Amino acid sequence: MAEAGFSVTVPATTANLGPGFDHLGLALSLKMKIEATPALAWFIQYHDKEYASLPTDETNLIVQTIQQTAARYDQAVAPQKLVVYSDIPLGKGLGSSATAIAAGIEIANELADLQLSKLDKLCIGSEMEGHADNVTAALLGGMTVSYFTEEEMEVLTFPAPPIGVVIMVPPVALKTETSRGLLPEYLTHKEAIRGSAAGSLMTAAIANSDWVTAGRMMERDIYHEPYRKIGFPNFDEIRSACREVGAYGMTISGAGPSLFIAVPPETEQQVAALLDQRFPHYQAIAMQPAENGACVTK
Incomplete structure (x- = not known):
């Protein structure tokens, strides 16, 4: 002991x-x-x-x-x-x-x-x-x-992937139970196949260090994003801004309410500063995978 x-x-x-x-x-x-x-x-x-x-x-x-x-x-x-x-x-x-x-x-x-x-x-x-x-x-x-x-x-x-990360943190916390309550009980077989394909391709792309493809697939989620995005002010505008500054992709971090943005390595500070200025009601935090x-x- x-x-x-x-x-x-x-x-x-x-x-x-x-x-x-x-x-x-x-x-x-x-x-x-x-x-x-x-x-x-x-x-x-x-x-x-x-x-x-x-x-x-x-x-x-x-x-x-x-x-x-x-x-x-x-x-x-x-x-x-x-x-x-x-x-x-x-x-x-x-x-x-x-x-x-x-x-x-x-x-x-x-x-x-x-x-x-x-x-x-x-x-x-x-x-x-x-x-x-x-x-x-x-x-x-x-x-x-x-x-x-x-x-x-x-x-x-x-291994930790060679990317930069920006997390957009809103001012209000959201309980995981509340977030999970927004999800549907069922998806159709066709929808489930589409979601599984996006997840499989994204994981394979990450394993191959192809973050351009991985970023696109991050934004093809059907399991939770369509139901949870309503809780994020300016969700679509932030995604558009991320594309403008060269991010690989943006998605919801876990059950929310933060947003996860994958960016090219060593650009996370610059991207965070730009997003912080454009969306001041969020806090943009630059970090890396661990x-x-x-x-x-x-």
């Missing part, structure tokens, strides 16, 4: 990239770092004001994940003080809940000496999230493509 303090660093993520709905994730260069030290009772201290509304006791998602992960293996963990530093916008489509879950799994693994395999961690995180896209990328880094059911899990990983996933430092 771990007694001395340690830290866990986990990247932000974006999910779907359009038609890769619920199975494609990409780690991003924004990060959450959690320092864990023994304490008499569980206490979470957030250093970022945006997280001030979150619970700081055992009801916190990170603590719940730690306890549930340990309990799966009939282990209990001693209380900790968790000091959290994060530059990941909360509830804005950048996998903040998946980051918390990934961190909790890693902390439980360390505190209870569970010696979990990568697949163990991926299965636990995906079960807790209900889908595999964000949490696999948070745990492994790079880009992940997952097949996940109650009985089976398969994950392929790709190679590394969750990491423990002693």
Whole structure:
């Protein structure tokens, strides 16, 4: 059992990239770092004001994940003080809940000496999230493509792609449950085939570093964009502006409400500045894909 303090660093993520709905994730260069030290009772201290509304006791998602992960293996963990530093916008489509879950799994693994395999961690995180896209990328880094059911899990990983990323963050957060409530219960067989083809071609294009084709396919999503785009002010205008400045493609980041824009490498700062000026009610953040996933430092 771990007694001395340690830290866990986990990247932000974006999910779907359009038609890769619920199975494609990409780690991003924004990060959450959690320092864990023994304490008499569980206490979470957030250093970022945006997280001030979150619970700081055992009801916190990170603590719940730690306890549930340990309990799966009939282990209990001693209380900790968790000091959290994060530059990941909360509830804005950048996998903040998946980051918390990934961190909790890693902390439980360390505190209870569970010696979990990568697949163990991926299965636990995906079960807790209900889908595999964000949490696999948070745990492994790079880009992940997952097949996940109650009985089976398969994950392929790709290195972080050589692109720049711009995230357009709106001023209002959107709960994932609300966003999922906008989706239809069914698609026709013909629609499903079209969506699957777009996702397959996009993934193949990314694997071949063909981001021109990948960007086009990002914008061919039929699974969620048509139903969720109504919640984004100036959605079509932003997409047109992205094309004007040479972006590969633009789509909704995860369940929203942020937008993910793939751009040629080393242009993300310039594109972010242009979009920030043109759409001031959004915050344009320049970043890159992240190679590394969750990491423990002693």
